[in-house]
Amino acid sequence: MRHVTIYDTTLRDGAQAEELNLTAQDKLRIARKLDELGIHYIEAGWPGSNPTDASFFDTVKSHTFANARLVAFGSTHLNRTTPENDPNLAALLAAETPVITIFGKTWDMHATKALGVSLERNLELIRNSVAYLASRVDEVIFDAEHFFDGFKHNPEYALLAIRTASEAGAARLILCDTNGGTLTSELSETVKAVMTALPDAEIGIHAHNDSELAVANSLEAVRLGATQVQGTINGYGERCGNANLCSIIPNLELKMGIQAIGPENLRRLLITSHFVSETANLRPFMRQPFVGASAFAHKGGIHVSAILKDSRTYEHIDPTTVGNSQRVLLSDQAGRSNILFKTRELGYDLDKTDTTVDALLKELKLKESMGFEYSVAEASFELMLLEALGRKPDYFTFRHFFVVDAKREEDAEPFTEATVIINVKGQAEHTAATGMGPVNALDRALRKGLERFYPNLSEIRLLDFKVRVLSGAVRDTGGTASFVRVLIETGDRHERWTTMGVSHNIIEASWQAVVDSINYKLLRDDKRRAKEAKE
């Protein structure tokens, strides 16, 4: 069976997307998820270019990945210097990654116009930079920027540029359709010419989607012998985005008989896609192939009756192979097996015929129709599961909260104060706190009431807080009166967990997520203690 390697650049080229902004923490979380998906290379940033990337590479040094090789990205050395004295190459080496990718000019016009060097000097920059790095790291990958445009204008020079990189020690040559303007038929001819000219080189493809052809172009290059595909999760990237790995990987695995991440990992595709969009706080694209909410949703009457006879009639693949599921709009059938799958994953052994499964399915459908999205908040799902099983411990009971924000013209920021009443172990606790905002004030007042009983709560840190207006509702009532979903990520010294709340009211949605987060912490501590007592 043929293999290709998948090279993800969500954290570097993907982050060039107009609406995408990732913190160093976001990047680390996404890198972990990509590793779990079985991605072979993770291009994590351009260490010389900005403080976020520099801070990320510092943090990531202490982390080991199970599958993925981490890649630092940069350019060939500057014209005015030498590799030894080039600040960019130094920053690349300082990132201490096993792999370095550098891009170089292969379009003659770019060398002379954008870079302002002679064609011969440009080849020197490539040769020097690759050779310098190749003796210092495991693997150097050469990104041939604008290769297809370059080949169109001056095929000899474009080939000479990549040949130079190859001879200087680049392990792979990546043909980039940087502007995304190349038609599949043109790309096909160009790739054939490269294969003929450099029969022994390892060739990869890096496509952009400006002509809506990035997936087709990537698959065509692989069909002709490319052994690496570069792209991003959900096709995020500058302008119209990069080649979408969420479409390329299943096409390779399920249709072309080529192994990329393998069938087991492939089932994690949907969850990875959601994880990245949620972390970037971007609305998932419903019509996205393979992993979109609508990808296997059937609306028309004829289609629905046909798929009930045989799902192949209107589905090109089995949706479960990518972690998705069939949805029949109006009368939804999906669920039972999903519930069993998830509860087993969490360590609760339910029987197929258990009535809890039905109760849970009903609750799940109700909650999801309101906008809850449990795939990104498994801590909240586990709490809901325990509730349905009648096994959720009663750590505290809500009685009342009250929160005020007031601002006068002379204030820079509002004054915020919250009061909370809860019952804990038979006692009513009434606490008050100020805060940097209403959610912070509520969170502090609640913890003030609880920490006397549960001192471990002082360990937890709220790591992230995200709010999303849910689509659909927006149209009915206008933005500020819509349903909002709040996601909170919390951590202690053992782990991190995500909880969720949904409401018309952002305070209420945040409160739900904070309450879930605290309950989850107390639950995990109990479990840990029980386990330790056993051992």
Added chain:
Amino acid sequence: MRHVTIYDTTLRDGAQAEELNLTAQDKLRIARKLDELGIHYIEAGWPGSNPTDASFFDTVKSHTFANARLVAFGSTHLNRTTPENDPNLAALLAAETPVITIFGKTWDMHATKALGVSLERNLELIRNSVAYLASRVDEVIFDAEHFFDGFKHNPEYALLAIRTASEAGAARLILCDTNGGTLTSELSETVKAVMTALPDAEIGIHAHNDSELAVANSLEAVRLGATQVQGTINGYGERCGNANLCSIIPNLELKMGIQAIGPENLRRLLITSHFVSETANLRPFMRQPFVGASAFAHKGGIHVSAILKDSRTYEHIDPTTVGNSQRVLLSDQAGRSNILFKTRELGYDLDKTDTTVDALLKELKLKESMGFEYSVAEASFELMLLEALGRKPDYFTFRHFFVVDAKREEDAEPFTEATVIINVKGQAEHTAATGMGPVNALDRALRKGLERFYPNLSEIRLLDFKVRVLSGAVRDTGGTASFVRVLIETGDRHERWTTMGVSHNIIEASWQAVVDSINYKLLRDDKRRAKEAKE
């Protein structure tokens, strides 16, 4: 020059999209716009299948189109009847369109399983239906449903089915990739086989996007000789959508040298795309090729400096050919030239040496270091610019706000109330309002105080509301006490705009964004009135 005809099915197959619902009036407005774009065929609905379509065909009879031929869509006649007695065929003829498209089964499994007829009887249904309609309307088009899957399983039968339609009088045979699962390389081989088997037939292509290959597949069929492309505006359609005409048309016109709608009409592509998404009340897809807001947006410093030298360096086509334009995003790398570019774009003619440019650059960098991101909130940028120029009108002045959220154990959601004091035109306005949440309550109270003075404010709708915790701050103080950035998207009947606020306190950040949004609306109305007075 080669020509192909464009067949739009936004109103029929497009309306199968999960989120798309069109009234008969919506359909008529879209049909007019498609006609203006120079579309050759408009498939307007399935008259026998639902009341919206029946009502639409009644209304449209009185309308004449400049370019487009209207098409009614339906299926071959029912097994239990004859063409003369078939209610579907009768409804098609009653629509009185010059063109009728019927689909028939060409995948053997579909004939026997989904339809439940013998293979021979299926050919009879096709033959009878096409022949009956062909003698009664100008043109009958045959949609070969599941043609590519059918050809894979039983090529002889698939070819026999379309040959039958052709011999019965179908003017065109449309090869449909109904499930959207066909790889471009497979499709290529199949189209070649059809061209060889039926060298005199007019062949068309109807692709779906389930493998993210619909555009590539449509272009490949045309390259091999297909003379018609079926698709939808923005790629709307069931599951992952239909082939996207907004990408296919410019690829044909600008890259393949094939005339579809002509270069003059092509400039209307962006406006048509927006018109359809607005009419369908769907959020435009930013990363959409050719017509998306991000399609020619440049963020990275290297890219920006290169396109200022020569836009071909990072743009595959001239954006104005499809009605789009180049955008330079404001970001923390922004320098003097970005500021000048942006202010000129907004219609403010600043000189390079103007001290306002320095003041603005300083303010921009300060605000961006706090977490403001003007590239996504240009309305807030314009207000900041006016402030720097000393030309921001004083519509109202803030004095005070006070907002309360209270929840007791018996409540499902908190009770929320806001009071606001502002000065408007010399008067103090003190108003109060409840809301679905604190921001909604504040927004309502503020507008209550303003609408008496500025009645146009009743036109605006808040379309989206996004909250993001900003990097850096998260680590220092924990999630709920971090800096948050709120983005609000607002619209009226003329346009949409985005404003922004940043604060530790989500209420304060939201308040800033709401205040900017209202100021921007009042500013735009003033500008519009001034322009009208001049004309």
